[in-house]
Amino acid sequence: MGFLGFIKGFSSVYRAKPRIRAYPSFCQHGHCYIQCRTFSHFKDHDDSVLPVLIVGAGPVGLVLSILLTKLGIKCSVLEKGKSFSHHPQAHFINNRSMEVFHKLDGLAEEIQRSQPPVDLWRKFVYCTSLTGPVLGSVDHMQPQDFEKVVSPVCVAHFSQYKLIRLLLKKLEDLNFLICKPEGLNDEPFRGGELLMGHECVKINATGQSVNVTASHLKEGKYTERNISCNILVGTDGAASTIRKLAGIELRGEKDLQKLVSVHFLSRDLGQYLLNERPGMLFFIFNTEAIGVLVAHDLKQGEFVLQMPFYPPQQSLDDFSPETCKQLILKLVGQELSDIDVIDIKPWVMHAEVAEKFVSCDNRIILAGDAAHRFPPAGGFGMNTGIQDAHNLAWKIAAFVKGIAPSSILHTYETERRPIAIFNTALSVQNFRAAMAVPATLGLDPTIANSVHQTITDGIGSILPSGLQRAVLDGIFTIGRAQLSEFLLNEKNLLGSSRLAKLRRLFEEGKSLQLQFPAEDLGFRYLEGALIPDSDSVRAQVPPTGRRRDYIPSSDPGSRLPHMNVRMLSNSFSEACISTLDLLPGDKVEFLLFIAPLEKSYHLAVAALKVAEEFKVSVKVCILWPTDTVKGAETRSKTTLAPWENYIDVAEAKKSSNSFSWWSMCQMTDKGAILVRPDEHIAWRAKSSIDDDPILEMKRVFSAILKVNI
Numbered sequence: 001m002g003f004l005g006f007i008k009g010f011s012s013v014y015r016a017k018p019r020i021r022a023y024p025s026f027c028q029h030g031h032c033y034i035q036c037r038t039f040s041h042f043k044d045h046d047d048s049v050l051p052v053l054i055v056g057a058g059p060v061g062l063v064l065s066i067l068l069t070k071l072g073i074k075c076s077v078l079e080k081g082k083s084f085s086h087h088p089q090a091h092f093i094n095n096r097s098m099e100v101f102h103k104l105d106g107l108a109e110e111i112q113r114s115q116p117p118v119d120l121w122r123k124f125v126y127c128t129s130l131t132g133p134v135l136g137s138v139d140h141m142q143p144q145d146f147e148k149v150v151s152p153v154c155v156a157h158f159s160q161y162k163l164i165r166l167l168l169k170k171l172e173d174l175n176f177l178i179c180k181p182e183g184l185n186d187e188p189f190r191g192g193e194l195l196m197g198h199e200c201v202k203i204n205a206t207g208q209s210v211n212v213t214a215s216h217l218k219e220g221k222y223t224e225r226n227i228s229c230n231i232l233v234g235t236d237g238a239a240s241t242i243r244k245l246a247g248i249e250l251r252g253e254k255d256l257q258k259l260v261s262v263h264f265l266s267r268d269l270g271q272y273l274l275n276e277r278p279g280m281l282f283f284i285f286n287t288e289a290i291g292v293l294v295a296h297d298l299k300q301g302e303f304v305l306q307m308p309f310y311p312p313q314q315s316l317d318d319f320s321p322e323t324c325k326q327l328i329l330k331l332v333g334q335e336l337s338d339i340d341v342i343d344i345k346p347w348v349m350h351a352e353v354a355e356k357f358v359s360c361d362n363r364i365i366l367a368g369d370a371a372h373r374f375p376p377a378g379g380f381g382m383n384t385g386i387q388d389a390h391n392l393a394w395k396i397a398a399f400v401k402g403i404a405p406s407s408i409l410h411t412y413e414t415e416r417r418p419i420a421i422f423n424t425a426l427s428v429q430n431f432r433a434a435m436a437v438p439a440t441l442g443l444d445p446t447i448a449n450s451v452h453q454t455i456t457d458g459i460g461s462i463l464p465s466g467l468q469r470a471v472l473d474g475i476f477t478i479g480r481a482q483l484s485e486f487l488l489n490e491k492n493l494l495g496s497s498r499l500a501k502l503r504r505l506f507e508e509g510k511s512l513q514l515q516f517p518a519e520d521l522g523f524r525y526l527e528g529a530l531i532p533d534s535d536s537v538r539a540q541v542p543p544t545g546r547r548r549d550y551i552p553s554s555d556p557g558s559r560l561p562h563m564n565v566r567m568l569s570n571s572f573s574e575a576c577i578s579t580l581d582l583l584p585g586d587k588v589e590f591l592l593f594i595a596p597l598e599k600s601y602h603l604a605v606a607a608l609k610v611a612e613e614f615k616v617s618v619k620v621c622i623l624w625p626t627d628t629v630k631g632a633e634t635r636s637k638t639t640l641a642p643w644e645n646y647i648d649v650a651e652a653k654k655s656s657n658s659f660s661w662w663s664m665c666q667m668t669d670k671g672a673i674l675v676r677p678d679e680h681i682a683w684r685a686k687s688s689i690d691d692d693p694i695l696e697m698k699r700v701f702s703a704i705l706k707v708n709i
Contacts, residue, residue: 017233035445038568049209050076051400052227055200056236057081058581059090059160060368060385062167064235065194066104067175067393070586074191076227078214080199080236084168085133087263087343088159088296088304092280092379094520096559097386098153099679105173108153110166119148120298121157121280124512126437126502128286128291128483129333130273135441135499136506137279137488140514150521150550150577151562157280159296160382168194181223189227198225203232205360230394231409233365235385238350240370245708246359246418248366252352256375258444260316261344262324268336268484270301280514283434283490285441288330289478301338305331306478308445308480309346310452319344341509351428353420357413362406367392377430377512380423386495388416394677395529397588403616403707411528411706415557419523422543426519429545440502442482451475500611509546518548525557527706529676531683532556554665560679563661565623565649568632576652579661580679582621588677589617595662596622596632598687601639603672606693608643614701620646623661626653674700 008532052068054061068075093101094109102108122141127134146154171194178194195214201224202213210232214225234242243250273279273295282293294304305328307319313422328339350373357366368385392412398404435445454460455468463471482488488495505511526532533556533581552561564576583591592607594600604620611618620640624632632648640646651661664668667686674683682704689696702709 012641042230048228050074050189050191050227050229052231052233052396053078053212053227054233054235055242056234056370057194058237058368058387059163059167059382061235062164062171063386064233064389064393065366066167066174067389068396068570071393071397071588073397076189076191077194078200079194079196082197084164086161088161088302090160090379090382091157091294091296092514092671093156093158094379094383095151095155095517095522097154097383097611098156098331099151099580100386100390102153104170107166111156111158114185115156115158116297116299120278121295123279124283126283127279129284129331130282131333134277136502138506138511148551152580155515166408177438181218200241205363210363231363231365233367234370235368236370238369238373240366243354243366243370246364249355250352254350254352256349256351258309258311258346258348259306260309260319261345261347262341264303264305264328265301265336265342266303266336268299268338269332271476274298274360283437284331285438285483287483289327290480292329293331306311310472313455314471316346351375351424353417353424357417358410362409363394365412366407372424373429374424377427377434378516380427384420384423390678391416394588398705401588403588404707407706408529415525415528426516426543426545429543430513433510433545436505437502437511441498442504443479513547515547517550519543521550521559522553524555525680529682530556531700531703533684554667554673554681554684556681556683558681560675560681561664563664564652566652568629568648568650582647583675583677583679587617589619590677590682591675592618592620593623593673594620596624596635597670600672603689603693604640605643606697608645610697610701612693614705614707616701616705618645622646622648624648624650626651627658639641686705
């Protein structure tokens with residue numbers, strides 16, 4: 001299926017009977033029609049109504065709660081689990097997510113200090129066993145990945161449960177309370193609580209709020225508790241209860257593959273791989289077993305083994321801890337005495353996106369896996385969710401603080417849903433690339449799935465279940481025979497041909513990829529809380545499935561390019577920070593970049609005046625060329641008086657050959673760039689504003705904040 005065909009799979013609108021009760025009952029066909037209040041009335045809300053309730057305390061829910069709390073927005077979190085899972089789950093954190101973490105009081109730096117050294121996880125290794133012949137390896141790190149030219153931080157390899165521990169610590173530092181059901185009373189939530197063991201069971205949408213009923217076990221009995229909130233955010237994972245209660249359907253491809261995930265520890269195996277063949281992923285193909293081993297931490301000996309799973313002929317009972325140990329030994333190729341199987345879980349790979357992210361008059365919102373389910377190839381699942389939270393947080397804050405009407409929240413869907421659809425397509429492409437390796441070795445997964453379907457639903461379905469299992473095992477055993485050393489070697493004509501084709505696959509970057517810088521940092525919102533340029537609205541380039549370099553852009557909707565700058569107003573003027581660090585994480589503030597030119601200063605004054613009228617904060621950044629900083633502070637102070645919300649910075653070029661800021665942005669210094677609180681560009685002027693700058697800035701802020709003037 002091509003990219004356009006894949007996208008069409010998400011385009012149809014599902015009409016379903018919702019499970020939300022609305023008062024009055026204006027919920028029909030999956031949509032809740034509630035009389036809208038003007039945003040200026042929000043500040044008068046009842047103190048018993050929580051501004052934001054987040055359901056689901058995975059990475060996305062926790063990041064959103066941290067961002068909102070830092071922005072001064074009261075929120076609470078419900079988590080149905082009584083404790084947090086120790087299953088490693090997601091583990092690759094891409095550049096953009098690390099930039100978000102960089103702004104969370106140094107979380108990115110904590111992750112970088114705590115993660116394994118990069119040389120232990122930069123490669124994918126393909127082999128016949130972990131101690132046997134290597135079929136090939138791919139190094140996914142390039143020199144520029146460490147130079148911090150396009151970003152102030154690097155990617156990371158850090159297990160999800162470890163990330164959750166750090167996020168919880170950040171919440172506790174913000175005075176969040178982590179509560180068990182038995183420690184609660186019946187007082188209304190004030191914000192700042194994470195409630196464990198609470199499952200959302202009902203939603204009632206009214207014209208003023210969303211009433212949530214949560215069930216929890218207390219003193220041996222299930223008790224229900226009602227919580228009223230203005231905004232309900234579902235970050236409760238791929239099987240989202242909030243999505244189901246809201247009657248929102250998923251669109252895309254279901255059941256791409258079924259797998260069993262085995263979490264185990266073995267320090268002996270970790271030490272061996274650390275010394276002999278370090279890597280992040282190990283793709284193992286031999287006559288006895290096939291699997292993918294994720295090395296979460298070689299030093300600690302922590303692994304997750306992923307194996308194909310074919311129910312109903314196979315059941316989870318077939319993967320007992322002892323059976324899994326034997327399968328691990330077959331894939332390792334030698335005896336290990338310290339294998340400790342921690343957990344065994346079946347899971348199904350999907351590629352689906354919710355038909356909508358925002359419903360019920362912008363009061364119910366989905367984020368993370370609740371809104372999109374990807375194949376894990378490329379690590380887009382958790383990362384896309386974290387970036388959902390980053391996009392959403394400042395918009396919720398703008399609404400709650402009375403800066404913008406509730407329609408600002410709908411721009412979250414306008415902006416993030418196309419990104420989710422694109423990332424789904426890219427993840428599927430990357431998954432198909434991963435399947436190209438076994439196909440090259442004579443083990444085409446599509447054939448295996450067809451055989452399984454024929455046995456399950458076709459002519460084989462008339463056979464007794466035991467015979468179905470025997471037939472399936474027999475066919476798979478014959479298939480794995482193609483991986484024998486007798487066949488798969490350079491002296492065998494067929495084996496030599498397959499190995500040569502495999503090498504070409506790796507050399508041409510057509511196997512599973514880890515990094516996608518162009519998509520990671522270069523994704524762009526085409527419409528929403530921004531003003532597109534007439535010359536920057538271009539068709540989205542379909543994903544290629546291969547690594548492409550990121551090219552900085554100042555197109556509206558793009559992430560602000562990174563450049564190191566020196567703060568001229570700081571006594572430590574040699575200290576450099578990223579342009580991304582010029583935006584604070586604790587207030588809804590826009591940033592206007594200008595050069596020290598007369599017309600640009602006039603535009604800055606106009607922006608400051610209009611922002612005051614719109615009750616939103618704007619900081620002006622005057623970016624000086626390196627060789628013209630003398631007298632900078634005096635000139636800006638004089639020209640912008642009485643306004644004081646500005647900062648003078650100078651480019652901190654690494655060399656004389658480095659691009660200037662305006663050249664990197666493909667603009668002249670006569671232009672201006674307005675950046676949103678989430679570090680995405682909201683508007684730009686490629687040349688000086690000759691018309692009334694006050695009128696222009698009113699037009700700009702009105703369009704971005706969805707405020708009528």
